[in-house]
Each structure stands twice: as structure tokens, then as C-alpha cells.
Amino acid sequence: MYDRLRAASEAFDRKIGWHRVGFLVSLAVIAAAAVVLWKMLHGIDVHEVIAAVKAIPRFDIVVAGAFVAAGYFTLTFYDYFALHTIGRGDVPYRIAALAGFTSYSVGHNVGASAFTGGAVRYRIYSRHGLSAIDVAKVCFVAGFTFWLGNATVLGLGIAIAPEAASAINQVPAWVNRGLAVVTLIALATYVGWVWKTRRVIGRSNWEVTLPGGPLTFLQIMIGIVDLGCCAAAMYMLVPHEPYIGFITLAVIFVAATLLGFASHSPGGLGVFDAAMLVALWQFDKEQLLAGLLLFRLLYYLVPFALALLILGLREVWLAIERSRGRAAGTTVADAAPARARPAPAGDARAAG
Template sequence: MEQESASGLSGRAGNAEPVAQTPTPDGAQIHEDYLARARRGSIWQMLAIALSLAIAAFSIYVLGRAVSAVSLSALRQAIAATSAEQIASAALLTVWSFLALTGYDGLALRQLNARVRYKTTALASFTSYAISFTLGFPLITAGTVRYWIYSQAGLTASKVASLTVIAGVTFWFGMAFVLGAGLAFHASAISAINHFYPLINALIGVSVLGAILAYLVWVTIRHRHISIKGFQLELPGLGLSLGQIALGVIDQCAAAGVLYVLLPSHAELDFFTFAATYVFACILGVLSNAPGGIGVFEAAMLKAVPVASEEALLASLVLFRVIYYLVPFLFALAFLGAHEGFHRWTSLREAMRGSEEEKVLEDEINPLRRWYRDNWRLRR
């Protein structure tokens, strides 16, 4: 029996299948995986570039046709016909929009538990947005300006990067909510612009609002983190996320209001439909990668906004560029220059004060040197 069991064991052991082991990828396999990821990334980059070029080309075509049909004298007359009340209202709404933008940075700083004075926050936010809106490439332009100012307030590069990402999320929250609400609740009016069936517009709008609601539920359940190129960022919770949406909506509505009050007539388009159209034109401008979406935004608005006179609409768009883009850009350059000049003067004054204190300390330590210096001055 023992021999039989032993032989049975040996037989089972001999017939047993070897334990499967996870193969370790060699260098060639890792290299192939890296090349595959690079190819997938390059394909998406090429598609993004193609989309940007297509949007830009179509916008140039639309804008070129519109401008060719407008005489400069008629355009000047339309600009001159804009009332002082319209200019003042547009300027006030511009201030309101940029005040909301300072709240973007304020919420981000609160999420990062960073204490910065509001005047520093306002300077960094206003100048970064005013410059990035005009020059484009916001991650580079806005990020550089923010780091320049916030680093002097003691923030590290990683916190400035986190702040820029959170502020960008707030901006897109506002755009998504305004666009989704416009499509959901003004589907018929927008269908006259994008030529979609009202039901399609309503479904798109409800989907966008549903995605925002799902995000709010997602960040409410527990703390969420995202990884951006190995960089970990904790997402704001429910309270700050609601604040992001509110500030984003205020900013987008104020910015849309700047152009709305400059239009020659508001009778053909209610504000909420116009705001959704404005946001869609802004999104096209962002996708085109054109600095400030220039040309693309104007072409989209010319195609979408129904007005009796294209000259009047072009005049409104020109004034909008001046009031909302050019004037804040010039103010931002002036504020940055004044800030840098004040910072350099403060550093120089502290250096001079330190030199004087060092001289007084040397005199107290070495009275013989002080006596010699004073007598030498008297002899001279």
C-alpha cells in the first residue's frame, strides 16, 4: 500500500502541470510598447492639428466673405453710431467679468490651503487672464505670469501649476454650464442658429448638465485625485465645486453681456440664447489655437447672430475686441511694469538699509575706525 501510494504520488507529481509564471517584459517589449503609445499620441496630435486648421480655414473663408461685402466707411459709421451708454455698460460688464476671474484664483488658493493677500491674487489673476486672452496659449502665458507674481508671495512652482489647473477647470465649468443650459432650455431658438432639431439640442444640453451633476456626485462621495504627467492634484469637494460653477457662470454671462450690449438690436435674440452662442464661438476659438480666438470667434458670431446689418455686427465685434481684450491687455502690461518697478525699488531700499545698518554696527564694534574716519573727513 505504501509503495502504491508512493508510486501514485510520484505519478501525480510527474504528471502535474508546471506553475505558470508571469513573464518579465524584456527591453524589446518595453521599447515596442513605448513606440505604440507614441504612435497613438502622434495620431491624436495630428487629428487635433487637422481640426484646428479646418476650423481656422473655414473661419477665414467666412470672415473674408463678410469683410469683403462691408465698406470701411460704413464700418466707421457703425462704430460712431454706438452710444456712450453702450460703451459704459460694456466697460462695466468687463470689470465685472474680470472681478469674477479673480475669484478663480481665490477658490484655487483656498483648495491649496495657501494664504495670499487679495491684492496679490487680483494682480496675478487679472494680468494672467488679460495677457493670455490676447496672446493665446494660456498654459504658457498665464502660467508664466502667475508664477512670476505668486513666487514672490512664497508659492512654489507645483502650487502655481495646481492653481492654474484648478482655475482652468473653473473656466470650463462656466462655459459648459452656460452652453448646456442654453441648449436644454432654449433648444428651439438655438436650432435656428445651428440648424439642429430642437430635440437634438435639448439632448445635448441635458447630457452636458448631467455630466456636470455626475462630477459633483463623484467629488462628493470621497476625495478625488487626478494625475497629470505624474503630478498628483486633489480635486475640490462639493462646496468649492459649486463655487467654481457659480463663478464660471457669472464670468461667462458678464463677458457675453459685453458684446450683447454693443449689438445694434437685441430684439431678434434673447440674452440666454445669445450667451450659449457666445460660449460656442469661444470654444471654437479655443479649438483653433488662434491667439485669443481672433478671426474664428468673429466668423462664428457673424454666422450665428441674426442682425439686419453686417456692418453693425462687425462694428460691435471690433468694439468688443477693444473693450474686453485690448484695454485690459494694456492695463495688464502697465500693472506688471509698475509691480516689477516697485519690487525692484523695495529690494534696492532694503539693500541700502542693510548697508547702513552694517556701517552702524561696524562703528559700534570698532570705535577707533569711526574716530579715524571722522577726523580724516575733518582734515579733508
């Protein structure tokens, strides 16, 4: 069965190409979001949005910022976990934290995070002996952790509050709850599959040993904590009235984030916002838009600026190191011939 599916997938890729399908899906998502935003934002008073931003309590903004910081701290463990999974536990946490924070900060804002984040990771990890294949494995395991966390949060959240998903996909609540149960069953099946024996995926020189049962639970928990912190940050910035439960908000937030991710637009710009505006229809549009703008500032722009600063300073430091290395190499090279230079044949000092 597996061989047939793989053969069908390869045949489809040759004749049509999965990348074309992905491009068309992204284009459709962005186009739909643009239409929704045009309708939702038509008639918005900019002055009211600015006033709504100023009206958000400073305490809520500070707490939201703390949740964002906690979320990015959790993101560093995506890479640290991935390094241990591929057998590179010798790479210290500080390097994993640097690569994790900067790659996600850049990937979130530039878009096409699989490529942009991978490039940042390779720039950092290559100095510690990781090859391009090793970095690809790190990206795979980190991405798998992200998807396991998303599947768990959405599965549990939609099973509890299916109407939250219905606000986005307009599907009856009972259908969404059924899909959530299927997702949870699939997750349980996967955990049981990796628990039984050592599982290796890939072929030739690209093979990854999947984490076993206990480590998979740890992997899922990392994803849950990351998404929980992000959702909590958003929860602090949406209007307090009318009341909405955290689980409902978390489901809407994660679903909107995944739609933005599927669009490949930088930071899910437009797509994430359109989904949030549609799903959270009960809030005042100006107040909700104010919360979304602040969230973008805290979760996207500030970490992006910080990551660029860190990467820039790192490049300057590496350039200085290289310059010192070349200078030291030149000095040694100049000194070595002088010590080894033989004296002329008729030199009295050489004869004596």
C-alpha cells in the first residue's frame, strides 16, 4: 500500500508538480483573504483604531509581551530537541537558542520560512560542524514538532469548543468535532507506532530516527507550550468585552496562524488578520484591529529587529575574528622563514 501511494505521488509530481499545487493554494488563500479584508475593513475609522490602541491597558501589553518572550524562549527548544534527535547533542544550548530564535524571527517576517529559516540555521550551525544535510534534518524535526503541537492543540481545542473552528471554516460544529476526534486518534496511533520500536524514515544519506514514545510526548509538550504562550499573548490584546473563553480564542488563533502559514505571505500578513476578523465577529472591529496591530508589533516586528541586530553583530564579530586570524597567520609565516634561513657559505658566524 505504501509503495503504491509513493508511486502515485511521484507520478503526480512528474506530470503536474506538487510545487505548482502549493503555489496555486497559496495564491487562492491570499486572494480570498484580500477580498475578506476589503469587505471587513471598508469603513474603518483610522482615528478610532489609534484611539483603541491607546486605550489598551499598559498592564495587558506588558503581560502580552512576557508571553511573547516565553513563546520565543520555547521556540529555542525546537532546535535543541532536534539537535539531540539527529545525534548532535554536542552543540551547546546557546547555539541552538541563537539559531532557533533568529531563524524563526526571520522566517516569520520574510515568509517561506522553510528556506529563509533554513538559510539562517545553516549560517550558524555550519561553524559547528553541521552539514547542509544535518541542517535539513534539524529543520525537519523542528517543523515536525511544530505540526505535532498544532495537531494536538487543535484536536483538543476543537473537541472541546467545535464552534470556534466553525467560525472560520463555516462547517457545522459536529463535523469539526468529528474531525478533531479523528486527529486525536491519528496522534495516538502515531505515538503508539513510534513507541513499539525504533522508527527510521528517509533513505540513503538522508535518514532521521524519529523520537520514541516518551520523547514524542516531550516533543508535543514543547509545541503546546509554544502555541499556548502565543495564544495567551493574543488573548491579552483582544477586547475584554464581550467575554470569550481562552480555549475558543486559542483554536481561532492557531487556525488563523496555520492559514497564514499556508499562504507563505510574510508573517501571514492579510491572511491571519482576515481569519481573526471573520472568526471574532462579536468584537468591535476597531478594537480588535488595534489588538492585532499590537500583536504584530510584539510578536513579529520587535523579535525581527532584535534578530537582525544579533545576526549583524555576529557577522561583525566573525569578520574581526577572520581579520585577526589572517594577521596572526601572516606574522607566523613571516617569522618562520627568518628562523629557518641558512647562513651564507662564507659567513664567519656560520663557520664558527
